[in-house]
Amino acid sequence: MSPRTNAVLETFSNFTVLLNRVLAWVDFLVHYISGYLLFLFLGGLRPQYHTRAKRGYTPSVIITGASQGIGLATTRHLASKGYNVFATVKDEVELAKLAEDITDDAHKHLAPRIHFVIMNVLDQSSIDAALAAISSTVSKSPNSPLIALINNAGYCMISPMELTPPKALHDIFDLDFFAYVSTIRAFLPLLKQSSGRVINVVSYGAYINPPMWAPYAAIKAGLEAMTRAWRFELIPFGVGMTSIRPGWTRTAGIGPKISTAWRGYSDQIDKGAVGVNSLGEVVRSDYPVGHREKEVYSKIMHKWYNMTMAAAEGAAQPAEAVALTIHDALSDVFLQPYYTVGYDALLGQMVRDLCPESLYELSMIKTFL
Numbered sequence: 001m002s003p004r005t006n007a008v009l010e011t012f013s014n015f016t017v018l019l020n021r022v023l024a025w026v027d028f029l030v031h032y033i034s035g036y037l038l039f040l041f042l043g044g045l046r047p048q049y050h051t052r053a054k055r056g057y058t059p060s061v062i063i064t065g066a067s068q069g070i071g072l073a074t075t076r077h078l079a080s081k082g083y084n085v086f087a088t089v090k091d092e093v094e095l096a097k098l099a100e101d102i103t104d105d106a107h108k109h110l111a112p113r114i115h116f117v118i119m120n121v122l123d124q125s126s127i128d129a130a131l132a133a134i135s136s137t138v139s140k141s142p143n144s145p146l147i148a149l150i151n152n153a154g155y156c157m158i159s160p161m162e163l164t165p166p167k168a169l170h171d172i173f174d175l176d177f178f179a180y181v182s183t184i185r186a187f188l189p190l191l192k193q194s195s196g197r198v199i200n201v202v203s204y205g206a207y208i209n210p211p212m213w214a215p216y217a218a219i220k221a222g223l224e225a226m227t228r229a230w231r232f233e234l235i236p237f238g239v240g241m242t243s244i245r246p247g248w249t250r251t252a253g254i255g256p257k258i259s260t261a262w263r264g265y266s267d268q269i270d271k272g273a274v275g276v277n278s279l280g281e282v283v284r285s286d287y288p289v290g291h292r293e294k295e296v297y298s299k300i301m302h303k304w305y306n307m308t309m310a311a312a313e314g315a316a317q318p319a320e321a322v323a324l325t326i327h328d329a330l331s332d333v334f335l336q337p338y339y340t341v342g343y344d345a346l347l348g349q350m351v352r353d354l355c356p357e358s359l360y361e362l363s364m365i366k367t368f369l
C-alpha cells in the first residue's frame, strides 16, 4: 500500500474514533437517564461511583497481556487517569520490555502508577503468585483497593474449521477462554471485598461470524455469553462483569505478527499451511486437502489477507480507542453488559440487529464467496 493510501486510511480511522466517542457519549446519556429511572422506581442496579479515580483516591486495576497492543495502551491510559495499574505480563523478558516501553520520555510521568507483575495466565502457579503479590500490595494501601480485573491477553486465528487441527483449537481456547475463567476465579475474592468489576475483552467476532472465524467466533461468543450469565450471579456480591467488543484494532498482533504469519502461509500452502494467527504462527494441518477444498478455502483466505493487511496498515482503529472504552466501562455509574468500539464493529452490530438474517447472510456471501 502506498504511503498516500496509508495516510488516507489513517485519517479515516482517526475520524471514526472521534465519531465513536460522540456515539459513546449519546449512549451514556440515554443509559444514565434510564439507569437512574430504573433504580429509583423499579429496583434496578444501584449506581456506583467508587470505581472512578479522583484526587486522593487511586483505585487499583489489573490488566492481563499488558506488554503490547490494547493491554499496553490501556495500562498507559488508566495510569494517566489516576488509576494504580498492575500491568501483568507473561514472563521476565516481557517485563523488561514493558518497563522500557512505559518509561519512554512521553510516558515517564506515569511510571509511579504502574506496577509490573509477572502473570502467565496459562499457568495456575503464576496466577497464584501474582495474586499473592497484588493482595499484599493493595492490603497496605487503603486508598487503592483493587476495583477491577481487565482480562485482555488473547489472540485471533483465521483458519477453515474443517482443516484446523484439534491442537490449534485447544491452544486458542486455553488462552482466550479458560485463562479468562482462571484469572476471574483467582481475583474474585478481592473484587468481592471492594464491589469491583471484571472487564473481559471479547471481540466483534462474537456476533459477526464470517467464514474462517469459526474457532475465534466460538470462543468470543462463548466468553460473551458467559459474561452475561455470570454477571447476574455476581450482582448479590456487588461485583460487576462486562464485555468489550473491539472491531479491528492496530496492534502488534494485527500488524507485524499476522503479516509474518501470512508470509508463512502463502509460502507453504502446498505443504499443509491452512491458516494464520495473530501470534505470528501458521496453522498447519496433516489432513489430506482435496483440490476443491484448497480452491474454496484459499479464495476466502486471500480475501482475509487483503482485509487484515488494510486493517494493519491504517484502516483499523488505534489501540488507544479501545483503551478509552475500557475506561468508560471502568468508570460507568451503571455497568452495561457490553461496550462496542470501532466503526466496523458498530456497523456490523447494527446490520445484525436491524437487518433480516437473510440480508446479513447475503452480505457475507457477497463479501467472501
Ligand SMILES: NC(=O)c1ccc[n+]([C@@H]2O[C@H](COP(=O)([O-])OP(=O)(O)OC[C@H]3O[C@@H](n4cnc5c(N)ncnc54)[C@H](OP(=O)(O)O)[C@@H]3O)[C@@H](O)[C@H]2O)c1
Residues within 6 Å of the ligand: 064, 065, 066, 067, 068, 069, 070, 071, 088, 089, 090, 091, 094, 119, 120, 121, 122, 152, 153, 154, 155, 156, 175, 201, 202, 203, 204, 245, 246, 247, 248, 249, 250, 251, 252, 253, 254, 278
Ligand atoms: N487487535 C484486534 O483487532 C482485536 C479485535 C478484537 C478483539 N481483540 C482482542 O483484544 C485482546 C488483545 O488483542 P491485541 O490485538 O492487543 O493482541 P496483541 O497485540 O497480540 O497482545 C496480546 C497480549 O497477550 C499477551 N499474552 C499472550 N499469551 C499470554 C500468556 N500466556 N499470559 C499472559 N499474557 C499473554 C501477549 O504477551 P506476549 O507479547 O508476551 O506474547 C500480549 O501482551 C485479545 O483478547 C484479542 O482477541 C483484538
